Amino acid sequence: MTVTQSEPVTSGLAATAERPVKVRNCGPPPLPHPKPTGQDRYTISEVSEHTGLSAHTLRWYERIGLMPHVNRTHTGQRRFSNRDLDWLSLVTKLRLTGMPVADMVRYAELVRQGESTFAEREQLLTAHREDVRQRITELQSTLDVLDYKIDIYADARRASERF
């Protein structure tokens, strides 16, 4: 199955500190950024290419406060960093799992406000995790229904093929 494009997700927190080694889960798979730190200045179309988000959407994300401030050239063009890419990959995951944009904006705000918001961030993510778990359960139960019905159709097909 889709092991979605790998992505080092570490933006809400300092991507700086070395990543704590977790036993139960080694964390998101750290896949290389297209450009090494130091030369990580991506144009909007490069980011669009990399993330699959349209340039329009990227600008819109910034407008609504969903991006943590993107650097600009002296003429005002955006230059995204590896850190921005990390953030976008988190955002994309959260979106795909149905977190409303408003909640993500809230989370982005909290990140901007610094360490004092750790507790609320934890809460927000925990709530979303519960959501996700519940949706997985829902999907599984639908899978049962689908299996059941598909079996019936398949049986009918096989029966008709036999004669």
Add this chain to the structure above:
Amino acid sequence: MTVTQSEPVTSGLAATAERPVKVRNCGPPPLPHPKPTGQDRYTISEVSEHTGLSAHTLRWYERIGLMPHVNRTHTGQRRFSNRDLDWLSLVTKLRLTGMPVADMVRYAELVRQGESTFAEREQLLTAHREDVRQRITELQSTLDVLDYKIDIYADARRASERF
């Protein structure tokens, strides 16, 4: 078309004479019908209550062809049957798992057209099942990211609580 729908009945022990006995999966847990077959004439608000769908939505489903023809009283009020309830519970499951309304309308059309459409129905459901499976994978992978981040926040919290 007055042709009775040929939709594999998936719920209602009481409703059907005999249901196909499946070995691998006994089918979805049949949510019992509030009223026994024969007296199953529900008003729109009863159905709304039972399904959690608003009366507005129920009428809208009918308008767009997502309901297989609902009986009416002599004055034109809708009276839903147990069969309608079963259909709605399938529709609800499909909706919750992200099947577009247009696809469900297509499926409803096929059901109306009778047994000759079994193959296409099977295809449609199989495609959706693939979709659902993929989304489960996606959700699982996000769960990993969430666990990872929540752990970090929790560690920070515990650390700060210690001092």
Add this chain to the structure above:
DNA sequence: TAGAGAGTTCGAGCGCACTCCAAGCAAGCG
């Protein structure tokens, strides 16, 4: 120096899945 191409902003528009509204009809009750 001209022209292509990629970037910018702001605001309008779109598709989906509802959600609501206005106006009207029918049944039951005091």
Add this chain to the structure above:
DNA sequence: CGCTTGCTTGGAGTGCGCTCGAACTCTCTA
């Protein structure tokens, strides 16, 4: 009889998450 409650319709409105267009600037190559 009037009142309330619950239903009917067609059509307009809403909220979300983009998506697009117009008009303009900047950069690069020939």
